[in-house]
Amino acid sequence: MAKRIKSSKSKHSESFYVIDDYYNPETKKKTTFVVERLGSLASLMEKYGTDSRDEVVRQLRDHVESLRKKDREDKAVVELSLSPEHLISRDSKRVFNIGYLYIRNILCSLGIRDICSAIAREHRFRYDLAAIISDLVAARVICPSSKKSTYETAAKFLDAPDYSLADVYRSLSVLSENRYLIERELYRNSAALFEKNTSVLYYDCTNFYFEIEEEDGFRMYGKCKENRPSPIVQYGLFMDSDGIPLADYIFPGNQNEQKSLRELEARVEKDFEVSRFIVCADAGLNGWENKVYNDMKRNGAYIVTQPIRKMAKTMKEWAISPDGWELEGHPGTFSLNDLEGKEFIEVSGEKRRIRDLVFFKHRWEKRTRKSESSGGTYTLEENYIVTYSRKFADYQNHIREKKLERARKLLSNPGKLTKTNQRDPRYYITEMSVTGDGEVASEKLYEIDENKIAEEKKYDGFYAVTTDLEDSDLSLIIRANKQRWEIEESFQIMKSELKTRPMYVSREDSINGHLLTCFMALMVYRLLEKKYLNEKYTCDEVFSTLRDLNITYLNGTNYIPSFTRTEVVDALAETFGFQPSREIITQKYLKKFQRVVNSKKSTKLK
Template sequence: MAYIRKVKTASGATAVQIAHKHKGQITKIIHIGSAHNDEELQLLLAIAQKRLRENQLELFPEAKSSLRLSIKRSYSDLLWRTLQKQYHQLGFDQLGDEVFKALCIARIVEPTSKLDSLRVLADLGVPPIDRNKLYRCLVKAANLDYRRIISQACFDHVQGNSITLLLYDVTTLYFEIQEEDDYRKSGLSKERRLEPQIIIGMLVDQNGFPLGLHSFEGNKAETKTLLPVIEAFQAQHKLSKVTIVADAAMLSATNLEELSKAGYTYIVGSRLHKVPYDIAEYQKKGELRDQQIITMQQENYRVIYQYRAKRAALDHRNIEKQVSKAQKALNGQIPATKMKFLSVTAKSKQLNLKLVDKAKALAGIKGYVTNLDISDEKVIEYYHQLFQIEATFRMAKSDLRARPIYHQNRDAIEAHLTIVLAA
């Protein structure tokens, strides 16, 4: 059987409970609540009666309580305190800027404009922040170089002195404007957009944890971003014996030479513009086997080529799609726009079979350049850690909505990037 009981608590309140008894023993107790006055007690007893009767139909209408409940205010205090704790654990509180901290937390909770962040903060229960303080915070973040302090805190957090592998890559962030200036320029967009943009170069550790961020003009060549970022990192942290990992976009003779001079080892993706001689010799004798590695030793570095059957299957599918598209253009089914395997002149257009054969010969092959004295397999394993920085960029762009950028002046733009980095 089940019945309602009232029990006095240590605080003097009256607890209302539903007790279940079997063969004289209480087997289960459901606590309804504790009342501090008669009105609360009657309300809890009514709730207990309803729970006890469950879905039974009432013969008589239930008496209404005179007690009225209303929500005066709601806010996410637990979320605020949790994110604030993480902010402090990372060492960002050394900035001593409560407004900056609030903007970073607001960016995580609901990425929106800086002005609309005041609404987000109000929902978190944060005391109102004057909008002028918000704008002054952006100027202060740029003038006092908050990013350097945050980068140092990140470095300390991951015990940076023990770092042996640094991952580097770039991305682009576009602006909701049409006119360029000396900083925001149209260039090669990662998202194939035409708006003015800036280039972001980022360093992370091998787990994808951000260690540094730099911005460049939107039309700057990617190969020219690597050295300034590495030099700034070295100047701040004085690290040696670190391996830099970057994709093929960073491959240039100047970059490799300067990295070697600075005492760094490196692993950089290699662009294949033609079939390497050693691979061509293998292909004459027969097909490459899955996971096969071919190495070419140069004076100061070595080039590692690996063939993967899975990658080759994907490459062949893409080649067939491009050939099919080019064939449709030749047949007049679609416009003859710029296509990889279509050669167009003023008088004729034709399928570039030589280029198709070359693409098929390179299918499944990936190259890596390194001056690191470790096994070929380990070089490839380290290179594939670049997915970590790609994930970091996706998080910044999607979860934190780093773009589009609406700020106009350089200080505000840099402050925006610093907030995204900290978030």
């Protein structure tokens, strides 16, 4: 209710007040407080020059209406009475995070409440699944931790949980069972908010470790991405061409990754109604069988990275040859030798910076091999596309120089030197068994392997893929290949910002439910980053802003900001229509936004 008049009668007098309602975050109860003491009936009669109580009440109503108008204009000045002698209540919660409201806003826009209502009708549980999902996803962004800690974190939101911790654990099995229903509906509802770009779907796998010693049939020993000697589960992810997660797939840690692509692909085709299925993945995932599987499909195709060093000799020589390079939209060809020492070239009458250009060449090759997917031998005709970028070459050279700098430092401490992988600086150090005079060395000698460096430099700036797409799709293929890094970044976000692992759940259904909430958190972040904030801010800026958006309760209906106003905060305010950077934030203003947040039509996308 809005501000209103209240009278208090005693035996010999009557007094009037302006009161309002508010929710006390300390007692968790709704109550009223006195906004203004208006005085006794006798003093008010004297003030208004009347002896009629009805006239006094009419005048007071006009006064209250003026206060309401000021509230509507949001220009009312709030006066507070605070004393340095008064202590705050013991153990009272006074600081609340409001960053979660933006996350819940997006989830509700995607119809999470309708999705959960349909699931609840099927399972007939009584807890609020939508509230649990919203809090699990928001807490995964605000303060990622175990489910118990997440439940405690949610208590620091303005909307305190009205479900139990046991309900949180129960919900994980429900999430596991309805994984693809939830992901499908989120995808469909997001397509209603903005145009989806599924021209190319990107697939990659990672894995998550568990701090246990024994396998259990699901958490199994496999090749951990972090080289940890712990059981793992494998995790596959499909991402659309805008970098928005589409669907995921979880499977035991000892299973081959390649089969997972076909299984999740079949699921996405069935449930997500993707008309054309072009899969972009690395060579480790999209091997021969997966290539044949997609080539055989009427609407299928693939784009697969191809390590140039593993090509046949003739193909390798063609790939890094300086002649025959093309530019999209330009009729002629270029020689890389002619570009040496130049910063700009003229392309179709326009001066272009070479470092910003991506040159390419391509040729078709046939291979015939046995295939399980075809049930016999299969001939695959593939388009080999090689790109060259001076910017990429500079980047590779920069990385190598940094590793060489570390390798030279290691030469002074031979005890730490062992052969290792190409990413390690020790890769460039070789052991000599003879001296410069050809005699057997009495002790191990080490030096930088210049031949290895020279061989590696030959491939700087070059990148290759194979595909069964026609030549008319060359521009699509080149653009698609440039975006592959986003799925790697998504895994990095899940592991670092969202702290997906180590996991504090052990049952297979609980693991699936946990990873689904992490998937949704990643999806919400990507939508916030790309569709709401137009990729203006870094991952760290967005996450730190949401985590720092705290307000402090003063008294009555008043809060004050406890964060630094930044450009990101203002961008969120403009996009969502809620400005938290006010000197005083009234409970009425907060409640208004909370109602908007929980509405399905809450998005303010431009």
